[in-house]
Amino acid sequence: MSDKLADWTTGAEAIVYQSCAGCGAQQYFRRSFCAVCGAADPVEKRASGAGTVYATSLVCRAATPETRAHLPYNIVLVDTSEGFRMMAHGDNDLAIGDQVTARYRQFAGRLVPYFEKVK
């Protein structure tokens, strides 16, 4: 098993993905194998934070007091320049196709990736 890099899911300011040495596939959800070819130990890599907005949804109704405090917040799907798709937060006025870059913000007691438009 290759070394695990810290990322935002564990409180570090980073987006990490895995790359398969065997078939070259990229995957975002961490596993001990490649979900395309099954090879063990995909290599962990740090993403640049650059990407393009694939979809957006501005959340105006939340279900917990912690998340309600942030309303409205924009949930986005971003296609990263490394080739994988991820969910994150972003500026409320982001539109599909916008070029974006990742920052980090506190949300409901956790660190989350937050995308801003590249000026």
Place this chain on the structure above:
Amino acid sequence: MSFITGVGLTSYGKHEGSSSLDLMSKAAELAIADAGLKRSEIDGVLCGYSTVSPHIMLATVFAEHFGIRPSYAHAVQVGGATGLAMTMLAHHLVDAGVAKHVLVVGGENRLTGQSRDASIQALAQVGHPDYEVTLGPTIPAYYGLVASRYMHEYCVTQQDLADFAVLMRKAALAHPGAQFHEPISIADVMASKPVAMPLKLLDCCPVSDGGAAFVISREPTSEAGVRVRGCAQAHTHQHVTAAPALNDLGAEIAIAKAKAASGVAISDVRYAAVYDSFTITLAMLLEDLGLAKRGEAAARVRAGYFDRDGEMPLNTHGGLLSYGHCGVGGAMAHLVETHLQMTGRAGNRQVRDASIALLHGDGGVLSSHISMFLERVR
């Protein structure tokens, strides 16, 4: 071969004081009576799940509560697609001779048994625990993401989506069991509170209490035979982050396999029952299934194509959007209504011809799909 020999459905909305088991029992009793059977003749039970009363063995809990001792019983969990998944399994079970009469049942007191916040929270957990749920999305947000992309690619507007909410409400007005009885307009939908843009409150199905059940049998038990002609599933992903491209979703795969399995073409279909958790879900599925061209489903709604007296009557009970959504039972109401239409028992909602029906269910975030063709025999 398998036949849907009986159906049962409660009203949807508030059933103050009823438990999930109460609602399941009520629907089961109606379905068994409708099939003309005694409860002792039920030898198979398939049930769904209840978010209000989770249990690792709900089918046996139900069987004991209901007072039957089946030779085959277990729960099935495929989110919103559970009802059709159970029907597909029951079809294969009776066809294989495992059971003679399988009771398929779902019911939940989702509205009065827990807070709305608790329901929203429970459902949001279909997301990835580390990479999605931590971001505070809700089910409407997952579908809001899909909607934004679909609208972008196929030039669909929020007004277009509103047409589906108005259509389902218009249908529900003719059903006394529906949760909503007030007509709504496009303007009402557009002015309703934002939930997860582009979806607003009236683009979303409600949370309901209710129960639904069917009996699937090896032989018809009455003159009016409704046969499962063929069905198929497709599962492409669980999480919206991992969903394939919009033109590669599971509905198209499932319908292609169901057509091959049944020898039925879309042009043979006379009645449609399609999952409608949100307006976008209905719009996308109608187009995925081939009931409208890409981006053109709303125009067909406006032209009356999906009206009760239109070319392809759709969800004539009001669907999840206006009959209501109690979880597993939610989309089972689509099949109950289809059965009533196919057997000429839909009263003031009766369509001219429902001899061949197409049903489609979706679970997760367009993750799990089941397409099914039913045919009236005799």
